[in-house]
Amino acid sequence: MPLASRAYEAPDIAAVQELYHSKGWTDGLPIVPPTEDAVRACLEWAMMPPDQLIGVEPVRGLAITAEKIAINAVMAGCLPMHFPAVVTAWTAMMQPEFLVHGATASTGGSAIMVVLNGPIRKEIGATGTFNALGNKDRATAAIGRAIRLCLINLLEARPGEIDRSTLGHPGKFSYCIAEDEEDTTWLPLHVQRGVEREASAVTVMAAGAPRQIMNEWTTKPEEILETFAADMRANLRHYSIHPGNYAIIVPKQLREHLQNAGWTKTKIAEFIHERARIHRREWADVGKGSVVRDKGDRVYPALASPEHLLVIAAGGPAGGFGAVIPPWLGNKSRAVTLPIGACVDCEPPKK
Amino acid sequence: MTFRVLDPTPEKAPPRGQKAARLDTLKGKTVGFISNGKEGTKGFFAHVERLLREQYGVKNVVFRTKTNYSAPADKHIVAEIRSWDAVISGVGD
Numbered sequence: 001m002p003l004a005s006r007a008y009e010a011p012d013i014a015a016v017q018e019l020y021h022s023k024g025w026t027d028g029l030p031i032v033p034p035t036e037d038a039v040r041a042c043l044e045w046a047m048m049p050p051d052q053l054i055g056v057e058p059v060r061g062l063a064i065t066a067e068k069i070a071i072n073a074v075m076a077g078c079l080p081m082h083f084p085a086v087v088t089a090w091t092a093m094m095q096p097e098f099l100v101h102g103a104t105a106s107t108g109g110s111a112i113m114v115v116l117n118g119p120i121r122k123e124i125g126a127t128g129t130f131n132a133l134g135n136k137d138r139a140t141a142a143i144g145r146a147i148r149l150c151l152i153n154l155l156e157a158r159p160g161e162i163d164r165s166t167l168g169h170p171g172k173f174s175y176c177i178a179e180d181e182e183d184t185t186w187l188p189l190h191v192q193r194g195v196e197r198e199a200s201a202v203t204v205m206a207a208g209a210p211r212q213i214m215n216e217w218t219t220k221p222e223e224i225l226e227t228f229a230a231d232m233r234a235n236l237r238h239y240s241i242h243p244g245n246y247a248i249i250v251p252k253q254l255r256e257h258l259q260n261a262g263w264t265k266t267k268i269a270e271f272i273h274e275r276a277r278i279h280r281r282e283w284a285d286v287g288k289g290s291v292v293r294d295k296g297d298r299v300y301p302a303l304a305s306p307e308h309l310l311v312i313a314a315g316g317p318a319g320g321f322g323a324v325i326p327p328w329l330g331n332k333s334r335a336v337t338l339p340i341g342a343c344v345d346c347e348p349p350k351k
Numbered sequence: 352m353t354f355r356v357l358d359p360t361p362e363k364a365p366p367r368g369q370k371a372a373r374l375d376t377l378k379g380k381t382v383g384f385i386s387n388g389k390e391g392t393k394g395f396f397a398h399v400e401r402l403l404r405e406q407y408g409v410k411n412v413v414f415r416t417k418t419n420y421s422a423p424a425d426k427h428i429v430a431e432i433r434s435w436d437a438v439i440s441g442v443g444d
Binding site for chain 1: 352353354355356357358359360361362363365366390419420421422423
């Protein structure tokens, strides 16, 4: 099947860069030229025809095809073996409960965080140890960047156009992590969220910037988790009081204390659910007294229920540094987990 | 070396709605306000309501608020628009 996209000719690599930058098709960094061969290699790896409909953006009705995602993935530096993770992330982002338009357009400035689980991590070299939230490997860097380039080019999420972010954050360049499943006794995130353990999966979450915490001064699970909960309380006070999906990144040094004491992800989430909550009157302490009104005694939890917490094992082997990743804005967007290779909204087979 | 590279955009404009017929006058009409629920809409819409009633003779003003300010208006609100002569929807940030 021929590709449907318009082709441009450029005499050299510098001309390719200028073409794409001048048309507003980049994130400001150089791109990999999306040639037909490179795009076809992605599609063939995923066994997808170019016109396969990945989804229709629910608010503006934009149809997203595999070919267009592949072009942007190549531009981001993806290899063909990275492409299925990008497509699955986009399939997840197209689900109505994710509300990708709001998460992308909002002044709140969130980014789409992608979490990789399952065998694909090892196949593509996605790592979840050193520098887990920073630059760490080719796979996560390129997959995360592909999400952003797709948003820019497929949903017109350019700053000042559809993207109305006041500040944004560095995760808007690339925000992809892999869970360190090998060095933990905990269930992987995708299993916690209902996917078969043997499957590879992608979780997407409309996420604020990571808020780093540190507690190297205790081995007690309750005290370690209190530090995470305190940071979530701070987010409720300083940012948004509404509950949503939060993620916490727990590094090996802190994980071991929790695991040795028999704490599972479920128990952790139940503890955090109880501890990460504030009274509305606390807004008066941080300069927001005008909107407390007569609701000062009302309690606002960070999590509507424990399962809204995404507990992720990741980080280098040393250091009591964890992170809280807050939601874009409360419950406006729900995190979505999908297995790679699954068919969403497929037509039933014809008899 | 010449590169032949592909357009990363949809190359098609998103579907667009059609404009409603324009009104000759607002006098005696019903105007609906759809608020996104943000704090800023309260004072702004109250001011616009006063202008519409006092300066343009609008008869009825209906206020409705979306349940999610980042999502399209709820279906029951969209359905109700049919009974209004005009609608004002604003961001209110």
